[in-house]
Amino acid sequence: MTAGCTGALRGGILYLTLDTRGSSVNVFTPAVALELERELEAGLEAGARAVVVQSKKPGSFINGVGLLLAASSHSEEAAMERAHALQRCYLSLAAAPVPTIAAIEGNCYGCGLELALTCDYRIARDSYDTHFYMPELRDYAFIPLFGATQRLPRLLGLGAGLRLLLGERLDARRALRLGLIDRLAPDLRKALPGFLSGLRARGWPKRELRRPPQRPLPRLADLPGPERQLARECLRLSRLTLRRGYRLEDGLRDELAGFWRTVGTRDSERAMSFFFIRQAAKAHAIGSALYRRPERLKVHVDRSLPALARLFRLRPLPGVQLGPAAGADIAFAAKKIRGVLTCAVGSLQPDADCSALLPLAGEDVPPLELVPTNREMPWRAGAPLFQFLEQAGFAPVVSRARGRFVSKRLLDALTAALREAPSAQVRSELLEFGFRLPKAVARRLGSRKARRRQKNLAGRAVEALAREAIRALDDGTLVHPSQADLLAHLLCGFPVVRGGLLRCAAGSKSPIARSARRVLGQR
Amino acid sequence: MTPRPVRVFALRGPRGTLVRVGQSEGKGIERIACRSPGLGRFGDILAMMLFGMSEPGDDEPVRRGGGEEQRPRCPLGRAHVCKGISVENSLQGPHPARVSNDTPMTARRSRKREPELFPAVRAALEPLVAKSLRKRITPQASILADLGLDSLKVVELTVLLEKELGRPVFLPEWIASVNDPAELTVESLALFLTEQK
Numbered sequence: 001m002t003a004g005c006t007g008a009l010r011g012g013i014l015y016l017t018l019d020t021r022g023s024s025v026n027v028f029t030p031a032v033a034l035e036l037e038r039e040l041e042a043g044l045e046a047g048a049r050a051v052v053v054q055s056k057k058p059g060s061f062i063n064g065v066g067l068l069l070a071a072s073s074h075s076e077e078a079a080m081e082r083a084h085a086l087q088r089c090y091l092s093l094a095a096a097p098v099p100t101i102a103a104i105e106g107n108c109y110g111c112g113l114e115l116a117l118t119c120d121y122r123i124a125r126d127s128y129d130t131h132f133y134m135p136e137l138r139d140y141a142f143i144p145l146f147g148a149t150q151r152l153p154r155l156l157g158l159g160a161g162l163r164l165l166l167g168e169r170l171d172a173r174r175a176l177r178l179g180l181i182d183r184l185a186p187d188l189r190k191a192l193p194g195f196l197s198g199l200r201a202r203g204w205p206k207r208e209l210r211r212p213p214q215r216p217l218p219r220l221a222d223l224p225g226p227e228r229q230l231a232r233e234c235l236r237l238s239r240l241t242l243r244r245g246y247r248l249e250d251g252l253r254d255e256l257a258g259f260w261r262t263v264g265t266r267d268s269e270r271a272m273s274f275f276f277i278r279q280a281a282k283a284h285a286i287g288s289a290l291y292r293r294p295e296r297l298k299v300h301v302d303r304s305l306p307a308l309a310r311l312f313r314l315r316p317l318p319g320v321q322l323g324p325a326a327g328a329d330i331a332f333a334a335k336k337i338r339g340v341l342t343c344a345v346g347s348l349q350p351d352a353d354c355s356a357l358l359p360l361a362g363e364d365v366p367p368l369e370l371v372p373t374n375r376e377m378p379w380r381a382g383a384p385l386f387q388f389l390e391q392a393g394f395a396p397v398v399s400r401a402r403g404r405f406v407s408k409r410l411l412d413a414l415t416a417a418l419r420e421a422p423s424a425q426v427r428s429e430l431l432e433f434g435f436r437l438p439k440a441v442a443r444r445l446g447s448r449k450a451r452r453r454q455k456n457l458a459g460r461a462v463e464a465l466a467r468e469a470i471r472a473l474d475d476g477t478l479v480h481p482s483q484a485d486l487l488a489h490l491l492c493g494f495p496v497v498r499g500g501l502l503r504c505a506a507g508s509k510s511p512i513a514r515s516a517r518r519v520l521g522q523r
Numbered sequence: 524m525t526p527r528p529v530r531v532f533a534l535r536g537p538r539g540t541l542v543r544v545g546q547s548e549g550k551g552i553e554r555i556a557c558r559s560p561g562l563g564r565f566g567d568i569l570a571m572m573l574f575g576m577s578e579p580g581d582d583e584p585v586r587r588g589g590g591e592e593q594r595p596r597c598p599l600g601r602a603h604v605c606k607g608i609s610v611e612n613s614l615q616g617p618h619p620a621r622v623s624n625d626t627p628m629t630a631r632r633s634r635k636r637e638p639e640l641f642p643a644v645r646a647a648l649e650p651l652v653a654k655s656l657r658k659r660i661t662p663q664a665s666i667l668a669d670l671g672l673d674s675l676k677v678v679e680l681t682v683l684l685e686k687e688l689g690r691p692v693f694l695p696e697w698i699a700s701v702n703d704p705a706e707l708t709v710e711s712l713a714l715f716l717t718e719q720k
Contacts, residue, residue, distance in 0.1 A: 068698060078702065
């Protein structure tokens with residue numbers, strides 16, 4: 001039985017297929033890396049002319065290196081032992097004497113993207129669930145360690161490379177425009193033979209790096225306070241590639257040292273714990289944190305919701321068909337459609353199966369609060385809707401709101417707490433604390449007329465949000481603290497390095513600390 | 524044998540202390556700097572050996588298996604100099620006085636005793652572990668290497684544990700408390716949950 005990688009030589013092409021056993025996504029563990037390395041070596045010895053790295057999971061190329069391993073490797077020896085096993089695999093793929101191609105379908109995150117970067121060519125499926133994202137700095141507060149700081153700037157240029165390192169999400173089409181991938185196709189199985197034929201016709205060339213177009217650098221001063229230092233380190237590492245006499249091996253060594261300096265910090269530990277908060281909220285919402293949805297789904301969007309229909313059209317997913325209400329599995333409409341899971345958008349509708357609020361539609365990953373009418377939690381019947389929305393790039397959260405959506409309650413509480421303070425002060429202090437305020441929320445906070453500066457605005461923001469979240473937990477509107485933490489993060493950009501709203505409040509000296517500890521079950 | 528410096532770390536729990544002797548200090552593992560009531564017998568004994576503290580209640584009878592027996596005096600004395608001690612999971616190990624005091628000295632598990640919350644942890648793990656691996660759910664099993672759990676399944680485990688225990692559970696603190704992923708065992712999880720009670 002394999003850990004997650006098999007190799008097959010067909011027609012002179014070595015296909016390395018990733019399929020992590022027992023998981024809904026591919027996780028690139030040291031055991032998988034070892035298998036990939038062995039299969040690669042065996043395939044090259046058998047005379048492979050090209051290597052294709054592909055995934056057997058429908059929605060995941062590689063989702064990560066295994067957060068459990070990263071979060072529990074606290075001694076340098078343990079961390080480095082695992083990092084070296086993985087690094088060896090990356091280096092052997094990069095050093096393969098034949099062209100290597102990453103065929104990407106589904107999420108390509110973190111070390112998965114770094115693996116794709118070691119390949120000469122990248123082709124991707126043209127669907128919205130094919131996403132490229134480096135979560136290391138933004139979600140886990142450490143420096144990537146498998147070559148992203150060295151390979152991204154050389155491929156995309158310093159500006160675009162750094163943006164991706166800082167946590168910009170790219171869908172497949174944007175990735176093609178930037179030059180991260182070489183070809184986009186609706187069906188990779190059909191596109192791959194053509195791509196390989198092209199390589200064969202040119203004599204199986206390895207890729208030659210060209211000078212990438214230079215785009216402006218992101219302004220590091222605009223980043224939340226806790227991320228700035230890491231971003232500067234990323235910029236320093238990326239700039240190494242511009243030095244005369246630069247050697248990739250030296251850059252990779254520097255990057256690994258940067259990783260080790262940042263991974264064991266308190267910020268990083270808290271940030272990694274936020275992954276569990278996010279997934280726990282999902283598990284409490286629909287009964288499972290696993291990543292899957294029906295292979296075929298017919299979705300209807302009512303004419304009264306043109307903005308939502310446009311968003312869905314811009315975010316095509318394999319197997320999802322937008323169409324009429326008749327025969328649909330899911331409908332977004334104002335009133336219940338018989339025989340269809342109907343979701344009423346904008347207000348709480350007792351007739352529909354559920355109601356939804358999209359408070360920040362302009363965001364890259366817009367949060368969306370879902371309220372099942374039958375108040376069932378976990379809402380297993382709503383799992384296909386939840387998973388569809390998640391893969392279409394929304395951030396769904398399920399609540400049992402009555403009268404008002406919890407999202408509105410939290411946003412109103414935050415606005416009220418900071419009403420008297422000057423807007424500029426609110427924005428700068430919250431940014432320093434680590435808040436990544438969505439533009440629509442930032443506009444609502446503070447007063448433009450106010451002149452007198454006020455004290456501890458971040459503390460007041462945390463207290464106001466936590467107070468409202470505890471109220472929602474106490475009245476049963478939210479069923480688990482993780483949902484409150486996730487809502488605060490999605491709506492107000494609450495920083496992951498603080499380890500969740502309620503834990504942050506519980507550890508503070510504010511009057512709400514005791515109640516926060518109570519809802520968290522802490523002594 | 525050349526004496527080599529050792530450092531002692533203790534993971535405290537209400538039922539005892541997981542004492543580790545190693546070369547480097549890891550996060551979440553507390554270095555024994557002084558003895559405290561929560562340290563447990565082995566922590567006390569090692570603290571006594573290494574820091575020259577006297578063991579409390581040396582002469583008090585200790586309960587073992589329902590009967591009573593006299594706790595033996597530690598023959599190593601207050602000024603013992605530690606040379607290359609190796610202690611493996613000393614939670615239920617015997618008193619070091621009963622082990623040869625030749626160096627290196629190894630305290631071995633005398634008998635297996637399941638942690639208090641092991642049944643609850645096993646019940647939560649069973650639906651998540653492949654049928655063929657279920658017989659491997661023992662206190663010593665690693666949740667990564669032996670039971671094949673990944674981070675998403677640990678989230679599912681959190682939800683199932685919350686159902687079993689009827690209270691919120693936050694496993695990142697447990698994950699952060701170990702030094703090496705191999706230490707993420709069923710037993711350490713049960714001890715962590717007991718400590719959180």
